[in-house]
Amino acid sequence: MTNHPSIQAEEWSARCQLAALYRLIAFYRMTDLIDTHISFRVPSEPEHFLINRYGVPFDRMKASDLVKIDHDGKIVEDYDQGKRVNVAGFVIHGAIHQARADINCVIHTHTADGIAVSAQQEGLLPLSQHAMKFYQRLGYHEYEGIALSMEERERLVADLSQHRCMILRNHGLLSTGESIPRAFHEIYFLERACQAQIKAMVSSKLHLPSSEVCERTARQFDRDGVEQIIEDAWQAALTLIENQKEDYCS
Structure with missing residues (x-):
């Protein structure tokens, strides 16, 4: 059920899914106080996105805390006023969403290990199977402050190229996906790597x-049937916070 009559069922479902993703990012300890963001394109509204209400801890995020914004990070709905x-935090997300119609979800993190690798x-x-997933399939963006x-948007997009993930030098990690399960899958493996x-x-x-082995392994991660594996993994992850569903979907 929604907390506002103006929110359509399809958008509310997306809000619940995104709120769950925020909580899972917290569950796996990939948060940075109230900073970093996850954005999701609103279904049937390609020019609008959902993002967190600034100041709410990720482990307490609710569907009603999410805010609908445009490519410039401006609030577009009366119920979100x-x-x-x-807005500054959406510069990275907005650039990618605007340039890549195939990307519906963007996750950006500042984990200690992600930052450490970004500084190397x-x-x-390719030291692990997790890392070989990204062999020759990872963008790098130089730190600009x-x-x-x-x-900076054009350079961000150019550095991401057609990859799903990118390391922001001296900054952190970024993953994308056509869906929330895919973006979660990417950031989970990149963080583990x-x-x-x-x-x-x-x-x-x-x-x-x-x-040769690295390339073969990377291709295996994109073999037929991987989408079902990603969906199964997402559903499994949701069970870790299933006792919170009534709360995050409020």
Whole structure:
């Protein structure tokens, strides 16, 4: 049920799904106080997006806390007036959503391991199966300061290219997807890959698989049937917070 009569059922369902994603990001400890964002394109409204009400902790996010905004981060619905959003934080998201019609969900994180890998000269190394998923399939964007400049948008889009994920140098991680389950799947694997790399770096001798094996593994992650695996994983993750559903869907 909705808390506002103006919100259509399709949008409310999207709000519930996005609120659940915020809580799962908190469950897996990928939050940074009230900073970072997850955005989702409103179904049937490609020019509008849902994003968090600024100041609400991710583990307490509700469907009614999400705010509908446009490409510039401006609130577009009367029922969202009075809510506060971090417009500056949407610069990255807005650029990608506007340039890539195939991307409906964008996740940006500032985890310690993600930032650590973003600060390493060689970036993500193929040290684990998780990391090999992104072999030659990962964008890199140079740090330009806090993302406040609209001029940075073109460079962000160009650096992401046709990849699903990107490392923002000296900043953090970013994943995208045509759906919420896909974007969650991508950030989960990218974060795990970074965690494994930071742990492995304590050794002075690292073992790297051959480029042939890395490429084969990356292709295996995109084999037929992977979409069902991603959906199954999403549904499994939702069971971790199923006792919160009544709350996050309010």
